[in-house]
Amino acid sequence: MPTYTAPTRDILFVLNDVLGVAQSDVPGYAELEPDFTAAILDEAGKIAREVLAPLNAAGDREGCRLENGVVHTPSGFKDAFEAMKAGGWNGLDLPEEYGGQNLPYVMGTAVGEIFVSANMAFNMYQGLTHGAISAILAHGTEAQKQTWLPKMVSLDWTGTMNLTEPHCGTDLGLLRTKAEPQADGSYKITGQKIFISAGDHDMAGNVIHLVLAKAPGGGEGTRGISLFIVPKIMVKADGSLGARNAVSVGKIEEKMGIHGNATCVMNFDGATGYLLGDLHKGMRNMFTMMNEARIGVGLQGYAVAEAAYQNAVAYAKDRLQGRAVTGAENPAGPADPLIVHPDIRRNLMDQKSFVEGARAFTLWGASLIDRAHRSGDAAAEGLISLLTPVIKGFLTDKGFEATVNAQQIFGGHGYVEEQGMSQFARDARITMIYEGANGVQALDLVGRKLAADGGKHVMAFFEMVKAFVKENDGDAALKAEFLEPLKAASKDLQAAGMYFMQNGAKTPNAALAGSYDFMHLFGHVCLGLMWARMARASRAALDAGTSDAAFHETKLATGRYYMARQLPITATHLARIQSGAETVMALGPEAF
């Protein structure tokens, strides 16, 4: 069975050495001193290892079941959920006035990685709640916040997002769920929603659904959509629970993975709902939730890969098979461990250099969100808005790839369910799909984010790369191994952007046919930037005579691998983009 140990040393390196959180001027960051953050991560790691990880495989095997309208989660989930509640983990980065601890989002993200690695399906019950809380915080009235938030922050109640219907996923303008206004100001919600993660379960007293529906008078398409709060159980004026609302679970979907999470078909049969935010502004309000949720999914991409990687390393050190081509390294044993073989190394280094780069990228992204929200920094807001589809799309594609590579280390033992590697691959697969399939992320990136505000955010990104390169130009080793490759990759990205600018206006397909490659190109440049920043941090630590030289030498070696072996693919993405839309769109639908 797989095991998991939180990589606290690596997370702290990003927080302290790379992002320098405690030295940041963002309100609330000053208290993120190394001892304090280390204590939090250690505690999270303990729960992850002792409570969450041991339930991961069991949750996959047992799955959720619907009996007489009640959703039962796998054995042990309820106790684990109580432990999460008792630890107050959900409120870590939520406002104190609703019971949270008000730490920065970057800390919530760091802790989130640990919980997701340990048990992704389980953590989704909390993750969805967190997203719903964000939406109510952003758009709720004071009364709504008082009614819903304290119980949701404490996890007495959990939350969901209800968007998709059988005939509409990405294209929400097609949705049919109706909201009829009532005399008392509430609405009656009627319709069917599908693929609702954590849609119902037996671990909380109530489930608070956020539901997109059409109220009269908004017009066609997405313009008519509003967002509603629809509780599973009605809440009385005094805060106590009342009667069941007209919300029920149609069925639990049978999925490829994340079996521990109840993905439900939800039926709303004239259920009572309360308008959240402005009428007919539901799409905008939902997007508040979705950007944060998308970063959370990008995190899942690399967090599952981290767990899979740890187990692949253990197996590669343990499994004796074949001899090193350069001479036996375990001469007393019947064979050498797998890890002596160059192609096994190549595979493990691909995983390791991706996961560590992705972690830095995601935590940097989270720190931009803090800067945007806590300091009201519009530049940070614009930049993270640009990077969000990259974090979501690139990190989940590469995260799945890394997880499949980890499974590959096990050979046939990776294909049988017993070892748990299949589950990692099956679980990771959803991250490329939900919260906007990755093709939709690429479309968002190229079709909207790139040109937003006159393209100034992508320009700022290029300036940032240029400034970093210039600033460190005097360090010859850093220059040759990190800055030059980063510059080349960034140039490819600029050339791709230029191609879109020159061709996209008159031929929109020329830009959109290259959108997926652009998302990957951008992702590689971001990871290249992260590795350059990590390399600089490690070199600084080594220069300062760190007592942990081995850690920093390993960082540098891992970064060199990424720059030499991963980053060169930007040239291929650029070539694909520059080949334009012609070969992509040449065939009529009938030719497929």
Next chain:
Amino acid sequence: MPTYTAPTRDILFVLNDVLGVAQSDVPGYAELEPDFTAAILDEAGKIAREVLAPLNAAGDREGCRLENGVVHTPSGFKDAFEAMKAGGWNGLDLPEEYGGQNLPYVMGTAVGEIFVSANMAFNMYQGLTHGAISAILAHGTEAQKQTWLPKMVSLDWTGTMNLTEPHCGTDLGLLRTKAEPQADGSYKITGQKIFISAGDHDMAGNVIHLVLAKAPGGGEGTRGISLFIVPKIMVKADGSLGARNAVSVGKIEEKMGIHGNATCVMNFDGATGYLLGDLHKGMRNMFTMMNEARIGVGLQGYAVAEAAYQNAVAYAKDRLQGRAVTGAENPAGPADPLIVHPDIRRNLMDQKSFVEGARAFTLWGASLIDRAHRSGDAAAEGLISLLTPVIKGFLTDKGFEATVNAQQIFGGHGYVEEQGMSQFARDARITMIYEGANGVQALDLVGRKLAADGGKHVMAFFEMVKAFVKENDGDAALKAEFLEPLKAASKDLQAAGMYFMQNGAKTPNAALAGSYDFMHLFGHVCLGLMWARMARASRAALDAGTSDAAFHETKLATGRYYMARQLPITATHLARIQSGAETVMALGPEAF
């Protein structure tokens, strides 16, 4: 539920227009006239569509079960197996004297694609039998052939390959299964084998296991290994069945996919076995089987992708979501079909250009086997021996990728089991692992095949590419769109080979660290060559005034896509290879 229609037009194009089978001088090829081969493929397509494909999802859901020592296959499998037997499909390319039809291997391969696409798990019962027959044909005595082959060719009995043990997969030198010689010339086989595909089932009267075991006196490691025929049920001198042999099923493995195939733990408890081929030459004899089996697995890689692709196309045409950026294409409907979107096209074209290139590559490989075996052509033998790890490793990696991409077209509907796309991905995953994990294929390619016979086979491959380019140099369109990109890619492959030659001798790790990239680089060059050959064939057909111009225009457009969008990645693989082993091997095992 997914559907499947055999792509007979595409297969016939490769056989007739590209390979020109009926014009070949290989014995037996003259009868492969278009009408004859079309009739066979049509018949295979009919069984595939009507009998095999409808059982695919059901077989996945139901799986196999072991009850009181008996393995039960999913409902319907037994009847389908009877239909396969009645059609004589297994004997298609097997010798007439044992009940086969003696058609070339290329026809068996073409038909095999159709059956695998329709139901991979089901087809493995027959596929393993075919492999076992090949081994007995190559190494059996005349008496053994008479005893075992007729019933195996007819599928009254099926076959298996027993190599892997719990502690040894790739490194067979570690195996522990013992063979003790008996006075009557037979052996007593004792040991446990795992991951035995089609290990037991209820569809045939007997199962003939080919088992690797160590007989006394052969020495250490792989030298002591011999190959044995071990029947599930003893066969009497008159050919009738006798008592049960001491062979039993320990359990059926729970796997990620191919649930319709019983992957068994097999226990041999002093079971009676008969030496097949020379004593202590088991490894060599097993490899006879394995090369053919590896091409068969490469075929599975693209065959599953073909089935997934067909369903992705259907969904992309049917599912209405969003509007084309260039203006509504289905203005009367609520939205346009997915297929209007450039990124959906990009995805479908990636799949289509891969599958069609892979089909040509595999059928070309099969024709090389025919030339080697039927014409005794050593050059063909050497070339297919070189290409086998590329067919296996590259086509299964890319086949899985294509299948995952097909699943992606479905969005959330691709993740639920109901639509069947998850099954394609889960099934395809095994092809990268069994018959030698793809890292082992890369090792075989770079560590053995490349330098075999003084490197003359890879030289012959380069000469073939060069000759093709030269021969068609006068065709300006072909030159710009196909020959130039092929030349560039082939140059990358040569440069990689040169790097290995210059560095591999003194630093073996420098070659092995690049082995995986080399396998992919080689695969892309092969598909580039196939597309150039297909383009030439289609241009010839168009020049000759074919009545099927649309088909050939589509081929050319698909080929252009491959050359423009896929082939450029050879440069990245070369860059990775030329970065050497240093970054790959920099870290000690403790640093992971």
